[in-house]
Amino acid sequence: MSERRFVDFGRGHWFGPLEASRRFFWDVADLPRLAELLELGPGLRIADFGCGWGYLGHLLLPLIDPGGRIDGFDLDEELIARARERCVEAGLRGRVVFHSGDITCLDEVADDRYDLAICQTVLMHLSRPEEALSEMLRVVRPGGLVVAIEPDLLGSAASQRDNIEADDFEHLRDRLAVHSYIAQGALLLGAGDYRIAGRLPQLMEAVGLEAPQLWFNPVGRQCLASGAGLDQNYASFLLASLEESAPQSPLEEQQPLFAAAGGSAELWSRFLRRERQLDRERMNALREGRYQSAMSPQLGVCTGRVSS
Numbered sequence: 001m002s003e004r005r006f007v008d009f010g011r012g013h014w015f016g017p018l019e020a021s022r023r024f025f026w027d028v029a030d031l032p033r034l035a036e037l038l039e040l041g042p043g044l045r046i047a048d049f050g051c052g053w054g055y056l057g058h059l060l061l062p063l064i065d066p067g068g069r070i071d072g073f074d075l076d077e078e079l080i081a082r083a084r085e086r087c088v089e090a091g092l093r094g095r096v097v098f099h100s101g102d103i104t105c106l107d108e109v110a111d112d113r114y115d116l117a118i119c120q121t122v123l124m125h126l127s128r129p130e131e132a133l134s135e136m137l138r139v140v141r142p143g144g145l146v147v148a149i150e151p152d153l154l155g156s157a158a159s160q161r162d163n164i165e166a167d168d169f170e171h172l173r174d175r176l177a178v179h180s181y182i183a184q185g186a187l188l189l190g191a192g193d194y195r196i197a198g199r200l201p202q203l204m205e206a207v208g209l210e211a212p213q214l215w216f217n218p219v220g221r222q223c224l225a226s227g228a229g230l231d232q233n234y235a236s237f238l239l240a241s242l243e244e245s246a247p248q249s250p251l252e253e254q255q256p257l258f259a260a261a262g263g264s265a266e267l268w269s270r271f272l273r274r275e276r277q278l279d280r281e282r283m284n285a286l287r288e289g290r291y292q293s294a295m296s297p298q299l300g301v302c303t304g305r306v307s308s
């Protein structure tokens with residue numbers, strides 16, 4: 001792939017928060033709904049595009065038992081290695097298999113090989129997501145489904161609410177402005193579309209997929225933490241995100257995107273200063289069991305059918 005990569009997901013400070021976030025995207029209780037939307041059933045062959053460390057495969061495998069198989073594709077060797085290790089640890093060798101490859105041109109994979117191709121938080125990072133979608137379409141048999149699970153990061157940022165920040169509207173305005181600049185900068189620099197969720201049906205139609213359908217947050221529970229009943233998945237996501245030992249937070253890495261769209265240095269430093277202060281308070285509150293928060297990942301789940 002000749003494209004410049006803006007995010008290195010294999011690096012420690014990304015890995016912790018991202019892995020933890022996956023635990024609150026989907027919960028065991030959400031799986032029947034997911035299985036329904038994705039028309040999952042025994043014996044299905046699934047291709048997981050941009051599989052990363054293989055989280056989705058582990059989640060979906062029980063839903064295609066017995067006889068189902070998942071092939072994961074990713075170009076990050078470090079993540080593929082982690083995915084393989086995990087697979088062995090979980091005793092899933094041979095049922096989830098990971099391959100190195102560029103999902104925008106998987107020449108070694110035959111046409112019509114899978115019943116379903118899926119990706120999660122991958123198209124958002126591509127300057128030309130149509131290329132990956134076209135490959136997904138190509139490798140799925142006629143009548144099969146292509147599924148993209150992608151967020152709107154501006155929507156997630158807007159939905160974030162907790163009892164530490166409370167009604168600090170000044171900071172909320174800054175947050176929305178910062179995330180707007182980041183999303184605009186990503187588009188300008190070809191780092192992807194961080195608000196891609198709402199564009200998925202158009203993209204699917206453009207590559208020739210039929211009857212695209214989009215659901216936002218089709219899960220019963222988003223995430224919720226309270227002093228009394230702290231959701232462990234969400235708590236672990238927050239703790240990993242707030243980890244003080246992280247050399248650099250994922251947000252800080254996005255400064256070049258912010259700047260490319262014309263975001264001012266003054267806004268950036270004011271926002272980060274306040275966020276760091278709030279993070280320290282959030283961390284203390286979390287540890288003391290008095291943190292209350294809700295946030296929606298604003299995930300769009302879009303399906304499109306390969307014509308039969």
Ligand SMILES: C[S@@+](CC[C@H](N)C(=O)[O-])C[C@H]1O[C@@H](n2cnc3c(N)ncnc32)[C@H](O)[C@@H]1O
Binds near residue numbers: 009104122
């Ligand atoms: C945010 S991660 C998502 C991982 C996984 N789908 C999940 O939800 O946990 C994005 C992944 O897409 C992969 N990726 C990005 N561009 C790719 C490309 N052109 N070919 C293969 N993988 C790619 C990255 O290496 C990374 O693992």
